[in-house]
Amino acid sequence: MKKSELEAQIKEGRLIPFIGMGVFKETKTEDGEQIPFDSDSMILRLNGGRAMSQRLMYEYSRAAMSLEQRKGRPFIEQMTNHIFTFKPYPLPAVYTWLKTLMPRYVIDLNLDDSLLKLYADRDHFLVTGVSRIMAGYDRFLVYMYMASSQEYKRVDKELLSQMLPILFKPLGCTVPEKSFIISDADFVDWLTEAMGGYALPPFLKTFKNDKSYLFLGIDFDRDTYRMVANEVTLGLSGGYLVNDKEEMSKKEEKFLTSHKIEKLNTSLASFLKSDM
Known part of the structure:
Protein backbone atom coordinates (compact mmCIF):
# COMPACT_ATOMS: atom_id res chain seq x y z
CA MET A 1 0.00 0.00 0.00
CA LYS A 2 1.49 3.35 -1.06
CA LYS A 3 1.62 6.21 1.40
CA SER A 4 -0.22 8.45 -1.05
CA GLU A 5 -3.09 5.96 -1.17
CA LEU A 6 -3.27 5.87 2.63
CA GLU A 7 -3.31 9.66 2.73
CA ALA A 8 -6.18 9.74 0.27
CA GLN A 9 -8.15 7.30 2.41
CA ILE A 10 -7.51 9.39 5.53
CA LYS A 11 -8.76 12.53 3.79
CA GLU A 12 -11.86 10.65 2.66
CA GLY A 13 -12.49 9.45 6.23
CA ARG A 14 -12.27 5.76 5.37
CA LEU A 15 -8.91 5.25 7.15
CA ILE A 16 -8.61 6.41 10.77
CA PRO A 17 -5.21 7.32 12.28
CA PHE A 18 -4.61 5.52 15.59
CA ILE A 19 -1.56 6.87 17.44
CA GLY A 20 0.56 5.30 20.19
CA MET A 21 3.64 5.99 22.32
CA GLY A 22 6.13 4.90 19.69
CA VAL A 23 5.73 8.19 17.84
CA PHE A 24 7.80 9.86 20.59
CA LYS A 25 10.92 7.78 19.91
CA GLU A 26 12.82 10.71 18.37
CA THR A 27 11.28 13.40 20.58
CA LYS A 28 13.29 15.18 23.27
CA THR A 29 12.82 18.32 25.32
CA GLU A 30 14.91 21.41 24.63
CA ASP A 31 17.53 20.24 27.14
CA GLY A 32 17.73 16.72 25.71
CA GLU A 33 15.35 14.82 27.98
CA GLN A 34 13.64 11.92 26.20
CA ILE A 35 9.84 11.86 26.12
CA PRO A 36 8.63 8.33 27.03
CA PHE A 37 8.10 6.26 23.89
CA ASP A 38 7.61 2.76 25.31
CA PHE A 86 7.06 20.63 32.64
CA LYS A 87 9.44 21.13 29.70
CA PRO A 88 8.49 22.06 26.12
CA TYR A 89 9.19 19.64 23.30
CA PRO A 90 8.55 19.70 19.55
CA LEU A 91 5.64 17.94 17.93
CA PRO A 92 6.60 14.39 16.93
CA ALA A 93 6.83 13.93 13.17
CA VAL A 94 3.59 11.93 13.05
CA TYR A 95 1.57 14.92 14.22
CA THR A 96 3.37 17.24 11.80
CA TRP A 97 2.39 14.86 9.00
CA LEU A 98 -1.24 14.67 10.18
CA LYS A 99 -1.34 18.48 10.12
CA THR A 100 -1.22 18.23 6.33
CA LEU A 101 -4.24 15.93 6.31
CA MET A 102 -6.39 17.21 9.21
CA PRO A 103 -8.44 14.01 9.63
CA ARG A 104 -12.06 14.29 10.70
CA TYR A 105 -11.54 11.54 13.28
CA VAL A 106 -8.35 10.54 15.11
CA ILE A 107 -7.70 8.12 17.97
CA ASP A 108 -4.70 8.95 20.15
CA LEU A 109 -3.58 6.82 23.11
CA ASN A 110 -0.97 9.36 24.20
CA LEU A 111 -1.58 11.40 27.33
CA ASP A 112 -0.22 14.75 26.16
CA ASP A 113 -1.82 17.51 24.10
CA SER A 114 0.22 17.17 20.86
CA LEU A 115 -2.85 16.17 18.86
CA LEU A 116 -4.88 19.05 20.24
CA LYS A 117 -2.28 21.56 19.07
CA LEU A 118 -2.95 20.58 15.45
CA TYR A 119 -6.56 21.71 15.77
CA ALA A 120 -5.96 24.84 17.88
CA ASP A 121 -7.26 27.08 15.08
CA ARG A 122 -10.22 24.87 14.19
CA ASP A 123 -13.45 24.09 16.06
CA HIS A 124 -13.59 20.43 17.11
CA PHE A 125 -14.88 17.87 19.56
CA LEU A 126 -12.62 16.22 22.11
CA VAL A 127 -13.52 12.94 23.80
CA THR A 128 -11.29 11.90 26.71
CA GLY A 129 -11.38 8.66 28.65
CA VAL A 130 -11.90 8.59 32.42
CA SER A 131 -11.89 5.79 34.98
CA ARG A 132 -12.82 5.00 38.57
CA ILE A 133 -15.62 7.53 38.78
CA MET A 134 -18.83 7.06 40.73
CA ALA A 135 -21.27 9.11 38.63
CA GLY A 136 -22.75 6.61 36.19
CA TYR A 137 -21.06 4.08 33.94
CA ASP A 138 -19.76 6.29 31.12
CA ARG A 139 -15.99 6.26 30.93
CA PHE A 140 -15.59 9.34 28.76
CA LEU A 141 -16.12 13.10 28.74
CA VAL A 142 -17.13 15.10 25.66
CA TYR A 143 -15.91 18.64 25.04
CA MET A 144 -16.48 21.17 22.30
CA TYR A 145 -13.62 23.48 21.39
CA MET A 146 -14.24 26.89 19.90
CA ALA A 147 -11.22 28.34 18.10
CA SER A 148 -12.49 31.89 18.54
CA SER A 149 -12.18 31.65 22.33
CA GLN A 150 -9.57 28.85 22.42
CA GLU A 151 -11.55 27.15 25.17
CA TYR A 152 -12.95 23.69 25.76
CA LYS A 153 -16.46 23.43 27.12
CA ARG A 154 -17.90 20.17 28.39
CA VAL A 155 -21.05 19.23 26.47
CA ASP A 156 -23.67 16.50 26.52
CA LYS A 157 -22.59 13.28 24.79
CA GLU A 158 -25.60 13.47 22.48
CA LEU A 159 -24.17 16.59 20.81
CA LEU A 160 -21.26 14.66 19.34
CA SER A 161 -21.57 14.44 15.56
CA GLN A 162 -19.70 14.72 12.26
CA MET A 163 -20.37 18.43 12.32
CA LEU A 164 -16.81 18.96 13.60
CA PRO A 165 -13.60 16.88 13.65
CA ILE A 166 -13.50 14.41 16.54
CA LEU A 167 -10.33 13.85 18.56
CA PHE A 168 -10.64 10.72 20.72
CA LYS A 169 -8.14 10.19 23.53
CA PRO A 170 -9.33 7.02 25.31
CA LEU A 171 -6.58 7.05 27.95
CA GLY A 172 -7.09 10.66 28.99
CA CYS A 173 -5.13 13.87 28.51
CA THR A 174 -3.30 16.65 30.33
CA VAL A 175 -6.01 19.10 29.22
CA PRO A 176 -8.63 20.44 29.56
CA GLU A 177 -8.96 18.47 32.82
CA LYS A 178 -6.12 16.22 34.00
CA SER A 179 -7.40 12.66 33.69
CA PHE A 180 -5.15 9.67 33.11
CA ILE A 181 -5.81 5.97 32.64
CA ILE A 182 -2.37 4.75 33.58
CA SER A 183 -2.41 2.22 36.45
CA ASP A 184 -3.72 -1.34 36.46
CA ALA A 185 -6.78 -0.26 38.45
CA ASP A 186 -7.54 2.43 35.86
CA PHE A 187 -7.33 -0.01 32.96
CA VAL A 188 -9.37 -2.70 34.72
CA ASP A 189 -12.15 -0.21 35.44
CA TRP A 190 -12.09 1.33 31.95
CA LEU A 191 -11.98 -2.00 30.14
CA THR A 192 -14.73 -3.48 32.31
CA GLU A 193 -17.09 -0.65 31.41
CA ALA A 194 -15.85 -0.62 27.82
CA MET A 195 -16.94 -4.22 27.42
CA GLY A 196 -20.35 -3.13 28.68
CA GLY A 197 -20.53 -0.44 26.01
CA TYR A 198 -19.72 2.57 28.17
CA ALA A 199 -16.34 3.65 26.76
CA LEU A 200 -17.63 5.40 23.65
CA PRO A 201 -20.33 8.03 23.14
CA PRO A 202 -23.40 6.75 21.26
CA PHE A 203 -22.39 8.47 18.01
CA LEU A 204 -18.97 6.79 17.88
CA LYS A 205 -20.45 3.35 18.49
CA THR A 206 -22.01 3.40 15.04
CA PHE A 207 -19.68 5.86 13.29
CA LYS A 208 -16.67 3.58 13.82
CA ASN A 209 -18.21 0.58 12.07
CA ASP A 210 -16.59 -0.55 8.80
CA LYS A 211 -13.69 1.89 9.22
CA SER A 212 -10.08 0.89 8.57
CA TYR A 213 -7.27 2.04 10.85
CA LEU A 214 -3.68 3.12 10.41
CA PHE A 215 -1.91 2.19 13.65
CA LEU A 216 1.17 4.38 14.14
CA GLY A 217 3.71 3.68 16.88
CA ILE A 218 1.52 1.07 18.57
CA ASP A 219 3.07 -1.98 20.27
CA PHE A 220 0.55 -4.81 20.49
CA ASP A 221 2.83 -7.11 22.49
CA ARG A 222 1.11 -6.31 25.79
CA ASP A 223 -2.46 -7.33 26.62
CA THR A 224 -3.48 -3.83 27.72
CA TYR A 225 -3.04 -2.06 24.39
CA ARG A 226 -4.53 -4.96 22.47
CA MET A 227 -7.65 -4.86 24.65
CA VAL A 228 -8.01 -1.08 24.40
CA ALA A 229 -7.57 -1.15 20.63
CA ASN A 230 -10.05 -3.99 20.31
CA GLU A 231 -12.74 -2.09 22.21
CA VAL A 232 -12.44 1.25 20.42
CA THR A 233 -12.26 -0.31 16.94
CA LEU A 234 -15.00 -2.94 17.22
CA GLY A 235 -16.51 -3.48 13.79
CA LEU A 236 -13.33 -2.43 12.00
CA SER A 237 -12.62 -3.30 8.40
CA GLY A 238 -8.94 -4.19 8.74
CA GLY A 239 -6.06 -1.77 8.66
CA TYR A 240 -2.30 -1.23 8.68
CA LEU A 241 0.41 -1.07 11.33
CA VAL A 242 3.59 0.99 11.19
CA ASN A 243 6.07 0.69 14.04
CA ASP A 244 9.78 0.05 14.56
CA LYS A 245 9.56 -3.60 15.60
CA GLU A 246 11.27 -6.01 13.23
CA GLU A 247 9.85 -9.17 14.80
CA MET A 248 6.34 -9.79 16.08
CA SER A 249 5.49 -12.00 19.05
CA LYS A 250 2.94 -14.78 18.60
CA LYS A 251 0.36 -12.71 20.49
CA GLU A 252 0.92 -9.78 18.17
CA GLU A 253 0.72 -11.92 15.05
CA LYS A 254 -2.52 -13.50 16.27
CA PHE A 255 -4.04 -10.09 17.00
CA LEU A 256 -3.06 -8.67 13.61
CA THR A 257 -4.36 -11.72 11.76
CA SER A 258 -7.69 -11.83 13.60
CA HIS A 259 -8.26 -8.11 12.95
CA LYS A 260 -6.97 -8.23 9.35
CA ILE A 261 -4.25 -5.68 10.07
CA GLU A 262 -1.26 -5.66 7.74
CA LYS A 263 2.12 -4.67 9.15
CA LEU A 264 3.88 -2.48 6.62
CA ASN A 265 7.54 -3.34 6.05
CA THR A 266 8.95 0.04 7.04
CA SER A 267 10.01 1.94 10.12
CA LEU A 268 7.90 4.84 11.30
CA ALA A 269 10.58 7.39 10.35
CA SER A 270 10.95 5.91 6.86
CA PHE A 271 7.20 5.87 6.36
CA LEU A 272 6.87 9.54 7.24
CA LYS A 273 9.77 10.55 4.99
CA SER A 274 8.48 8.58 2.02
CA ASP A 275 6.86 10.47 -0.86
CA MET A 276 5.22 7.36 -2.32
Whole structure:
Protein backbone atom coordinates (compact mmCIF):
# COMPACT_ATOMS: atom_id res chain seq x y z
CA MET A 1 0.00 0.00 0.00
CA LYS A 2 1.49 3.35 -1.06
CA LYS A 3 1.62 6.21 1.40
CA SER A 4 -0.22 8.45 -1.05
CA GLU A 5 -3.09 5.96 -1.17
CA LEU A 6 -3.27 5.87 2.63
CA GLU A 7 -3.31 9.66 2.73
CA ALA A 8 -6.18 9.74 0.27
CA GLN A 9 -8.15 7.30 2.41
CA ILE A 10 -7.51 9.39 5.53
CA LYS A 11 -8.76 12.53 3.79
CA GLU A 12 -11.86 10.65 2.66
CA GLY A 13 -12.49 9.45 6.23
CA ARG A 14 -12.27 5.76 5.37
CA LEU A 15 -8.91 5.25 7.15
CA ILE A 16 -8.61 6.41 10.77
CA PRO A 17 -5.21 7.32 12.28
CA PHE A 18 -4.61 5.52 15.59
CA ILE A 19 -1.56 6.87 17.44
CA GLY A 20 0.56 5.30 20.19
CA MET A 21 3.64 5.99 22.32
CA GLY A 22 6.13 4.90 19.69
CA VAL A 23 5.73 8.19 17.84
CA PHE A 24 7.80 9.86 20.59
CA LYS A 25 10.92 7.78 19.91
CA GLU A 26 12.82 10.71 18.37
CA THR A 27 11.28 13.40 20.58
CA LYS A 28 13.29 15.18 23.27
CA THR A 29 12.82 18.32 25.32
CA GLU A 30 14.91 21.41 24.63
CA ASP A 31 17.53 20.24 27.14
CA GLY A 32 17.73 16.72 25.71
CA GLU A 33 15.35 14.82 27.98
CA GLN A 34 13.64 11.92 26.20
CA ILE A 35 9.84 11.86 26.12
CA PRO A 36 8.63 8.33 27.03
CA PHE A 37 8.10 6.26 23.89
CA ASP A 38 7.61 2.76 25.31
CA SER A 39 6.73 1.00 28.54
CA ASP A 40 10.28 0.92 29.94
CA SER A 41 10.96 4.61 29.35
CA MET A 42 7.59 5.51 30.88
CA ILE A 43 8.39 3.51 34.01
CA LEU A 44 11.78 5.18 34.38
CA ARG A 45 10.22 8.64 34.15
CA LEU A 46 7.44 7.79 36.62
CA ASN A 47 10.01 6.43 39.08
CA GLY A 48 12.54 9.24 38.92
CA GLY A 49 14.89 7.50 36.49
CA ARG A 50 15.17 4.32 38.57
CA ALA A 51 14.33 0.85 37.29
CA MET A 52 11.85 -1.24 39.26
CA SER A 53 11.58 -4.98 39.88
CA GLN A 54 11.37 -7.29 36.87
CA ARG A 55 7.73 -8.04 37.65
CA LEU A 56 6.83 -4.33 37.63
CA MET A 57 8.98 -3.54 34.60
CA TYR A 58 6.81 -5.88 32.51
CA GLU A 59 4.33 -3.08 31.75
CA TYR A 60 4.06 0.52 32.90
CA SER A 61 0.52 0.05 34.21
CA ARG A 62 1.88 -2.39 36.81
CA ALA A 63 4.61 0.00 37.85
CA ALA A 64 2.13 2.88 38.06
CA MET A 65 -0.16 0.76 40.24
CA SER A 66 2.71 -0.01 42.62
CA LEU A 67 3.64 3.67 42.86
CA GLU A 68 0.01 4.62 43.42
CA GLN A 69 -0.34 2.11 46.26
CA ARG A 70 2.83 3.36 47.93
CA LYS A 71 2.59 7.09 47.31
CA GLY A 72 -1.07 7.77 46.58
CA ARG A 73 -3.17 8.61 43.56
CA PRO A 74 -2.27 12.32 43.52
CA PHE A 75 1.41 11.39 43.16
CA ILE A 76 0.92 9.29 40.03
CA GLU A 77 -1.34 11.93 38.46
CA GLN A 78 1.12 14.73 39.22
CA MET A 79 4.08 12.73 37.90
CA THR A 80 2.26 11.89 34.68
CA ASN A 81 1.25 15.50 34.16
CA HIS A 82 4.78 16.67 34.97
CA ILE A 83 6.32 14.42 32.30
CA PHE A 84 4.28 16.01 29.53
CA THR A 85 3.95 19.61 30.67
CA PHE A 86 7.06 20.63 32.64
CA LYS A 87 9.44 21.13 29.70
CA PRO A 88 8.49 22.06 26.12
CA TYR A 89 9.19 19.64 23.30
CA PRO A 90 8.55 19.70 19.55
CA LEU A 91 5.64 17.94 17.93
CA PRO A 92 6.60 14.39 16.93
CA ALA A 93 6.83 13.93 13.17
CA VAL A 94 3.59 11.93 13.05
CA TYR A 95 1.57 14.92 14.22
CA THR A 96 3.37 17.24 11.80
CA TRP A 97 2.39 14.86 9.00
CA LEU A 98 -1.24 14.67 10.18
CA LYS A 99 -1.34 18.48 10.12
CA THR A 100 -1.22 18.23 6.33
CA LEU A 101 -4.24 15.93 6.31
CA MET A 102 -6.39 17.21 9.21
CA PRO A 103 -8.44 14.01 9.63
CA ARG A 104 -12.06 14.29 10.70
CA TYR A 105 -11.54 11.54 13.28
CA VAL A 106 -8.35 10.54 15.11
CA ILE A 107 -7.70 8.12 17.97
CA ASP A 108 -4.70 8.95 20.15
CA LEU A 109 -3.58 6.82 23.11
CA ASN A 110 -0.97 9.36 24.20
CA LEU A 111 -1.58 11.40 27.33
CA ASP A 112 -0.22 14.75 26.16
CA ASP A 113 -1.82 17.51 24.10
CA SER A 114 0.22 17.17 20.86
CA LEU A 115 -2.85 16.17 18.86
CA LEU A 116 -4.88 19.05 20.24
CA LYS A 117 -2.28 21.56 19.07
CA LEU A 118 -2.95 20.58 15.45
CA TYR A 119 -6.56 21.71 15.77
CA ALA A 120 -5.96 24.84 17.88
CA ASP A 121 -7.26 27.08 15.08
CA ARG A 122 -10.22 24.87 14.19
CA ASP A 123 -13.45 24.09 16.06
CA HIS A 124 -13.59 20.43 17.11
CA PHE A 125 -14.88 17.87 19.56
CA LEU A 126 -12.62 16.22 22.11
CA VAL A 127 -13.52 12.94 23.80
CA THR A 128 -11.29 11.90 26.71
CA GLY A 129 -11.38 8.66 28.65
CA VAL A 130 -11.90 8.59 32.42
CA SER A 131 -11.89 5.79 34.98
CA ARG A 132 -12.82 5.00 38.57
CA ILE A 133 -15.62 7.53 38.78
CA MET A 134 -18.83 7.06 40.73
CA ALA A 135 -21.27 9.11 38.63
CA GLY A 136 -22.75 6.61 36.19
CA TYR A 137 -21.06 4.08 33.94
CA ASP A 138 -19.76 6.29 31.12
CA ARG A 139 -15.99 6.26 30.93
CA PHE A 140 -15.59 9.34 28.76
CA LEU A 141 -16.12 13.10 28.74
CA VAL A 142 -17.13 15.10 25.66
CA TYR A 143 -15.91 18.64 25.04
CA MET A 144 -16.48 21.17 22.30
CA TYR A 145 -13.62 23.48 21.39
CA MET A 146 -14.24 26.89 19.90
CA ALA A 147 -11.22 28.34 18.10
CA SER A 148 -12.49 31.89 18.54
CA SER A 149 -12.18 31.65 22.33
CA GLN A 150 -9.57 28.85 22.42
CA GLU A 151 -11.55 27.15 25.17
CA TYR A 152 -12.95 23.69 25.76
CA LYS A 153 -16.46 23.43 27.12
CA ARG A 154 -17.90 20.17 28.39
CA VAL A 155 -21.05 19.23 26.47
CA ASP A 156 -23.67 16.50 26.52
CA LYS A 157 -22.59 13.28 24.79
CA GLU A 158 -25.60 13.47 22.48
CA LEU A 159 -24.17 16.59 20.81
CA LEU A 160 -21.26 14.66 19.34
CA SER A 161 -21.57 14.44 15.56
CA GLN A 162 -19.70 14.72 12.26
CA MET A 163 -20.37 18.43 12.32
CA LEU A 164 -16.81 18.96 13.60
CA PRO A 165 -13.60 16.88 13.65
CA ILE A 166 -13.50 14.41 16.54
CA LEU A 167 -10.33 13.85 18.56
CA PHE A 168 -10.64 10.72 20.72
CA LYS A 169 -8.14 10.19 23.53
CA PRO A 170 -9.33 7.02 25.31
CA LEU A 171 -6.58 7.05 27.95
CA GLY A 172 -7.09 10.66 28.99
CA CYS A 173 -5.13 13.87 28.51
CA THR A 174 -3.30 16.65 30.33
CA VAL A 175 -6.01 19.10 29.22
CA PRO A 176 -8.63 20.44 29.56
CA GLU A 177 -8.96 18.47 32.82
CA LYS A 178 -6.12 16.22 34.00
CA SER A 179 -7.40 12.66 33.69
CA PHE A 180 -5.15 9.67 33.11
CA ILE A 181 -5.81 5.97 32.64
CA ILE A 182 -2.37 4.75 33.58
CA SER A 183 -2.41 2.22 36.45
CA ASP A 184 -3.72 -1.34 36.46
CA ALA A 185 -6.78 -0.26 38.45
CA ASP A 186 -7.54 2.43 35.86
CA PHE A 187 -7.33 -0.01 32.96
CA VAL A 188 -9.37 -2.70 34.72
CA ASP A 189 -12.15 -0.21 35.44
CA TRP A 190 -12.09 1.33 31.95
CA LEU A 191 -11.98 -2.00 30.14
CA THR A 192 -14.73 -3.48 32.31
CA GLU A 193 -17.09 -0.65 31.41
CA ALA A 194 -15.85 -0.62 27.82
CA MET A 195 -16.94 -4.22 27.42
CA GLY A 196 -20.35 -3.13 28.68
CA GLY A 197 -20.53 -0.44 26.01
CA TYR A 198 -19.72 2.57 28.17
CA ALA A 199 -16.34 3.65 26.76
CA LEU A 200 -17.63 5.40 23.65
CA PRO A 201 -20.33 8.03 23.14
CA PRO A 202 -23.40 6.75 21.26
CA PHE A 203 -22.39 8.47 18.01
CA LEU A 204 -18.97 6.79 17.88
CA LYS A 205 -20.45 3.35 18.49
CA THR A 206 -22.01 3.40 15.04
CA PHE A 207 -19.68 5.86 13.29
CA LYS A 208 -16.67 3.58 13.82
CA ASN A 209 -18.21 0.58 12.07
CA ASP A 210 -16.59 -0.55 8.80
CA LYS A 211 -13.69 1.89 9.22
CA SER A 212 -10.08 0.89 8.57
CA TYR A 213 -7.27 2.04 10.85
CA LEU A 214 -3.68 3.12 10.41
CA PHE A 215 -1.91 2.19 13.65
CA LEU A 216 1.17 4.38 14.14
CA GLY A 217 3.71 3.68 16.88
CA ILE A 218 1.52 1.07 18.57
CA ASP A 219 3.07 -1.98 20.27
CA PHE A 220 0.55 -4.81 20.49
CA ASP A 221 2.83 -7.11 22.49
CA ARG A 222 1.11 -6.31 25.79
CA ASP A 223 -2.46 -7.33 26.62
CA THR A 224 -3.48 -3.83 27.72
CA TYR A 225 -3.04 -2.06 24.39
CA ARG A 226 -4.53 -4.96 22.47
CA MET A 227 -7.65 -4.86 24.65
CA VAL A 228 -8.01 -1.08 24.40
CA ALA A 229 -7.57 -1.15 20.63
CA ASN A 230 -10.05 -3.99 20.31
CA GLU A 231 -12.74 -2.09 22.21
CA VAL A 232 -12.44 1.25 20.42
CA THR A 233 -12.26 -0.31 16.94
CA LEU A 234 -15.00 -2.94 17.22
CA GLY A 235 -16.51 -3.48 13.79
CA LEU A 236 -13.33 -2.43 12.00
CA SER A 237 -12.62 -3.30 8.40
CA GLY A 238 -8.94 -4.19 8.74
CA GLY A 239 -6.06 -1.77 8.66
CA TYR A 240 -2.30 -1.23 8.68
CA LEU A 241 0.41 -1.07 11.33
CA VAL A 242 3.59 0.99 11.19
CA ASN A 243 6.07 0.69 14.04
CA ASP A 244 9.78 0.05 14.56
CA LYS A 245 9.56 -3.60 15.60
CA GLU A 246 11.27 -6.01 13.23
CA GLU A 247 9.85 -9.17 14.80
CA MET A 248 6.34 -9.79 16.08
CA SER A 249 5.49 -12.00 19.05
CA LYS A 250 2.94 -14.78 18.60
CA LYS A 251 0.36 -12.71 20.49
CA GLU A 252 0.92 -9.78 18.17
CA GLU A 253 0.72 -11.92 15.05
CA LYS A 254 -2.52 -13.50 16.27
CA PHE A 255 -4.04 -10.09 17.00
CA LEU A 256 -3.06 -8.67 13.61
CA THR A 257 -4.36 -11.72 11.76
CA SER A 258 -7.69 -11.83 13.60
CA HIS A 259 -8.26 -8.11 12.95
CA LYS A 260 -6.97 -8.23 9.35
CA ILE A 261 -4.25 -5.68 10.07
CA GLU A 262 -1.26 -5.66 7.74
CA LYS A 263 2.12 -4.67 9.15
CA LEU A 264 3.88 -2.48 6.62
CA ASN A 265 7.54 -3.34 6.05
CA THR A 266 8.95 0.04 7.04
CA SER A 267 10.01 1.94 10.12
CA LEU A 268 7.90 4.84 11.30
CA ALA A 269 10.58 7.39 10.35
CA SER A 270 10.95 5.91 6.86
CA PHE A 271 7.20 5.87 6.36
CA LEU A 272 6.87 9.54 7.24
CA LYS A 273 9.77 10.55 4.99
CA SER A 274 8.48 8.58 2.02
CA ASP A 275 6.86 10.47 -0.86
CA MET A 276 5.22 7.36 -2.32
